[in-house]
Amino acid sequence: MAAAPPAQPAPSGRLTLEALRAEAEAGSIDTVVLALPDMWGKLTGKRFDALHFVNHVAGHSAEMCSYVLAADVLMNPVDFPLSNWANGHPDLQLVPDLDTLRVVPWIEGAALVHGDAWMDGRPVSVAPRQMLRRRLERLAERGYTVKVGLETEFVVYEGAYDRLVGEGPRAARPLSSGNRDYALDHDPRTTRFLRTLQRHLRGAGLPVEAVKTESAGGQVEITFPYGDPMAACDQHTLLKHAARATGYETGTSPTFMASPTPGVGSGLHLHVSLWDEEGLPVFPAAGGEMSAVTEHSVAGLLTALPELAPLYAGNENSYRRYSPETYAPTTVTWGLDNRTCAVRVVGPGTGNLHLEVRTPGANANPYLALSAVLAAMEHGIDQALKTPAATVGNAYEQNLAPALPGSLEAATAAFRTSRLAGDLLGHEVVEHYTLAAGIETEAADATAGAGRDEVTAAEWERWFAHA
Numbered sequence: 153m154a155a156a157p158p159a160q161p162a163p164s165g166r167l168t169l170e171a172l173r174a175e176a177e178a179g180s181i182d183t184v185v186l187a188l189p190d191m192w193g194k195l196t197g198k199r200f201d202a203l204h205f206v207n208h209v210a211g212h213s214a215e216m217c218s219y220v221l222a223a224d225v226l227m228n229p230v231d232f233p234l235s236n237w238a239n240g241h242p243d244l245q246l247v248p249d250l251d252t253l254r255v256v257p258w259i260e261g262a263a264l265v266h267g268d269a270w271m272d273g274r275p276v277s278v279a280p281r282q283m284l285r286r287r288l289e290r291l292a293e294r295g296y297t298v299k300v301g302l303e304t305e306f307v308v309y310e311g312a313y314d315r316l317v318g319e320g321p322r323a324a325r326p327l328s329s330g331n332r333d334y335a336l337d338h339d340p341r342t343t344r345f346l347r348t349l350q351r352h353l354r355g356a357g358l359p360v361e362a363v364k365t366e367s368a369g370g371q372v373e374i375t376f377p378y379g380d381p382m383a384a385c386d387q388h389t390l391l392k393h394a395a396r397a398t399g400y401e402t403g404t405s406p407t408f409m410a411s412p413t414p415g416v417g418s419g420l421h422l423h424v425s426l427w428d429e430e431g432l433p434v435f436p437a438a439g440g441e442m443s444a445v446t447e448h449s450v451a452g453l454l455t456a457l458p459e460l461a462p463l464y465a466g467n468e469n470s471y472r473r474y475s476p477e478t479y480a481p482t483t484v485t486w487g488l489d490n491r492t493c494a495v496r497v498v499g500p501g502t503g504n505l506h507l508e509v510r511t512p513g514a515n516a517n518p519y520l521a522l523s524a525v526l527a528a529m530e531h532g533i534d535q536a537l538k539t540p541a542a543t544v545g546n547a548y549e550q551n552l553a554p555a556l557p558g559s560l561e562a563a564t565a566a567f568r569t570s571r572l573a574g575d576l577l578g579h580e581v582v583e584h585y586t587l588a589a590g591i592e593t594e595a596a597d598a599t600a601g602a603g604r605d606e607v608t609a610a611e612w613e614r615w616f617a618h619a
Contacts, residue, residue: 165357167253167263169210175263176202185256185264186214187389188246189280191588192225192466193517194618195389197246202263213245213270220244221269221279224591225467225618232587233580234271234278245270252386257355258397264356266386278584280519283577284382287526294533296426296434298526299506301361301378302388305418305514306395308345308370309405313617316405320609321413321616326370327404333367341402346372349398356394358387368416372406378423381526385518388420396617408619410465410513411472412612414605417480418514419473422525423498425506433503440501447539449507450486452532453495453525454540457511458484458556459570460528460577461563462589464512464521468560468596469615472605473513476548481510483553485543492547494556511556515619520585527576560596564589 167175175181184205187197198216200209218235221244235241246267253265269279276282291298308327309316316324328342338346346363353360361375376387395406411417426434426445437443442450457464465471473480481494488500496508512521531537543550557563567573568586595614 165255165257165355167255169206169250169253172202172253172263173206176206181255181261181263183259183262184209185259185262186246186248186267187264188216188220188267188269189385189389189517189519190220190223191280191517191520191585192618193280193389193392193515193519194225195393196220197267199262210248210250213247214267215243216246216269217241218244218271221276224595225614230587230591232584234276234584242271244276252383254357255355256390256394258352258394258401264390266389277578277580280517280523281382281385283523283581284385284519284526287523287530288381290530291426291526294530295429297428297431298381299378299425299427300381300384300522301376301423302384302518303373303375303419303421303423303508304388304391304408305366305371305373305420306406306408307368307412307416307418308342308372308399309407310403311405312403313399313405317613317616321607321612324413326368328365329369331367332365332369332371335365338365341404345398345402345404348401349395352394352398353391356390358390371416371418381522385522388518405617407616408514409607409615410470410515410619411605411607412616413607414472415475415478417473417475417478419480419510420512420514420516420518420521422509422512422522423506424509424522424525424529426529433505435507436499436503436505440499440503440505442497442500442505444536445533446497446505446507448532448535448537449529450495450497450532451537451539452528452530452535453507453509454484454486455537456528456531456572456576457494457509457524458554459566459573460524461511461557462560462567462585463524464516465557465560465563466517466520466585466589467515467592467615469607469611469619470513470515471557471559471563472607474556474558475605479510480513481547481556483547483550483555485547485550485553486539487543487547490543490547493543497542515615523577531572531576560589561593564593
């Protein structure tokens with residue numbers, strides 16, 4: 153009898169452990185990447201021989217130096233309580249989340265799986281995935297399930313990262329020029345980049361909902377289908393990974409800086425809704441109006457987000473994006489289908505009502521940004537906070553509305569001293585991310601004197617390839 157053909161990955165690109173074993177034995181997959189999202193939203197980790205992973209790692213864990221959660225964006229170790237020179241930078245255990253196992257077509261012969269950080273038999277409380285998981289658990293205790301959709305923007309430049317980093321922002325040339333918002337007549341190079349990226353994502357089981365070019369030269373917006381919040385954040389890290397790989401293939405360099413050049417802003421908008429234990433949406437009331445839970449959630453966001461800014465705007469470049477008439481918010485406001493506000497209520501009058509939080513930039517760590525949003529909503533619900541009047545018209549002209557933090561230094565001071573942040577997140581988390589923000593404040597101080605909108609060469613060098 154002829155041998156059965158080796159199991160093939162599901163068309164979705166997702167893999168079971170049994171399918172991975174079959175692929176590894178057949179030689180079609182020889183590498184498994186075990187990935188941990190770091191503080192900055194990048195994937196760090198190790199490459200394993202595929203059969204070694206199946207036999208020795210999948211049901212257990214792998215060791216990584218804990219400094220991966222205690223280093224700046226350039227991987228320079230910094231003293232954090234978690235990991236420092238005094239405690240010898242001990243190992244953490246990275247436990248594979250096998251529900252995330254998938255083929256990654258942009259790495260030949262490879263699969264990838266996200267992992268969770270543990271130390272001393274406990275989850276690492278400051279690890280981004282663990283932080284988000286805790287927020288979801290707390291809302292589940294209140295009877296709510298969260299659904300999320302991420303809307304991501306980034307800018308693609310001509311040329312390789314090494315050259316562009318060295319030349320600085322003034323010499324950088326975007327892949328396309330002019331306002332190409334909603335354009336359909338793309339040049340061949342833009343079409344090649346977009347199609348290659350889409351095919352990579354589909355092959356990994358991440359079919360995008362929609363892709364469009366944006367108002368700045370070389371700017372792209374990608375949205376994924378609405379669904380599970382952890383999966384949404386995982387897919388965002390894979391999008392960034394795939395986009396960079398696509399850049400290498402096409403001779404281009406995508407960047408997820410919030411503001412790569414003056415006047416250009418890229419956002420990471422978080423679309424969020426709550427659902428009850430019967431699977432019904434709780435945000436729309438009768439007739440599609442806002443329910444009491446929606447109003448409390450909006451009020452919580454307006455109250456807490458200014459004090460949690462380092463979690464969704466973690467470096468100085470984040471604050472260059474907050475400029476009038478750029479579609480980035482500048483004030484702590486909310487409105488009905490109003491893109492000038494920090495919180496936009498989408499779908500008023502329908503059963504699809506949800507919240508869009510527009511404060512995070514493209515450089516935000518999605519797990520941290522969503523953790524901040526859910527913590528703020530939880531606060532509003534628990535305290536039954538009242539929503540102020542909606543902003544009608546142009547929020548950029550609302551001079552009496554409180555402003556978003558104007559700098560990382562100001563945001564960090566508010567975060568560090570916020571009793572609310574400590575109560576919502578725990579003092580261990582606040583201390584850790586205060587230190588992380590301090591690293592970036594010191595880096596920004598090295599280029600002090602730059603105007604608010606000016607992107608310095610040092611800032612570009614630090615973040616262009618790493619945001």
